[in-house]
Amino acid sequence: MSVNFLISQAKNIQKVIDENAPEIEALDQNIGDGDHVFNVQRGLKLVVELENTIKDLPMDKALNMIAMKVLSGIGGSSGALFGTFFMSMAKTTDLNKNINFNKACEMIINGIQAMKERGKAGVGEKTMMDVLIPVSDKLKDIKNKNEIEQELNDVIKIAKDRMLATKDMLCTKGRASFLGERAKGHIDPGARSSQLIIETICKSVINQ
Ligand SMILES: Nc1ncnc2c1ncn2[C@@H]1O[C@H](COP(=O)(O)OP(=O)(O)OP(=O)(O)O)[C@@H](O)[C@H]1O
Numbered sequence: 615m616s617v618n619f620l621i622s623q624a625k626n627i628q629k630v631i632d633e634n635a636p637e638i639e640a641l642d643q644n645i646g647d648g649d650h651v652f653n654v655q656r657g658l659k660l661v662v663e664l665e666n667t668i669k670d671l672p673m674d675k676a677l678n679m680i681a682m683k684v685l686s687g688i689g690g691s692s693g694a695l696f697g698t699f700f701m702s703m704a705k706t707t708d709l710n711k712n713i714n715f716n717k718a719c720e721m722i723i724n725g726i727q728a729m730k731e732r733g734k735a736g737v738g739e740k741t742m743m744d745v746l747i748p749v750s751d752k753l754k755d756i757k758n759k760n761e762i763e764q765e766l767n768d769v770i771k772i773a774k775d776r777m778l779a780t781k782d783m784l785c786t787k788g789r790a791s792f793l794g795e796r797a798k799g800h801i802d803p804g805a806r807s808s809q810l811i812i813e814t815i816c817k818s819v820i821n822q
């Protein structure tokens with residue numbers, strides 16, 4: 615995995631989030647303040663705009679630059695959480711060597727672990743962590759490297775199931791936690807955007 619790969623992923627994700635923006639905006643209008651998709655779009659734009667600045671940098675330096683941009687450039691819970699994600703990816707050991715599939719998984723696992731610590735949300739609290747924690751657990755558990763396509767299809771399925779499961783949950787973190795029972799019946803916007811991001815990355819790795 616290279617810095618160029620990161621940028622190309624950001625561009626792919628941008629396209630998918632743009633296509634699904636009305637739906638994500640509506641979800642955040644149901645149980646939040648409506649700005650979630652805008653925050654995600656802004657973050658992606660900031661990453662893509664960094665292309666020329668970071669494309670020849672070592673991975674850790676590029677990730678730290680992304681983290682700084684995202685932290686200072688996006689508001690709300692998302693900015694802090696996504697910034698933390700990139701900063702912790704950058705702390706993964708041995709990023710100066712070839713970054714293979716295992717190492718890329720380790721980076722993502724580290725990033726998600728740091729988001730969990732930062733936001734203090736676990737599974738079942740109706741946030742993006744309902745998608746990201748099970749995805750991270752599955753990545754830790756990928757044993758059969760010869761069956762990467764099947765394993766990544768499993769990741770896609772886990773992300774989708776967990777996103778849908780947020781619909782019937784009460785929310786105990788973030789703005790939607792003030793809604794009590796009224797949050798029930800609505801999918802969490804952060805869970806939906808995270809699921810789309812995971813699906814996009816997995817599909818692009820499968821089709822490489
Ligand atoms: N503590 C948390 N840990 C992880 N994710 C969270 C947390 N709080 C909220 N979220 C996620 O952030 C999403 C909302 O992100 P948004 O970009 O709209 O920021 P926001 O408006 O500041 O959110 P909020 O008001 O819910 O904190 C929610 O749908 C949820 O998935």
Ligand SMILES: [Mg+2]
Binds near residue numbers: 642647648649650690
């Ligand atoms: Mg919001």
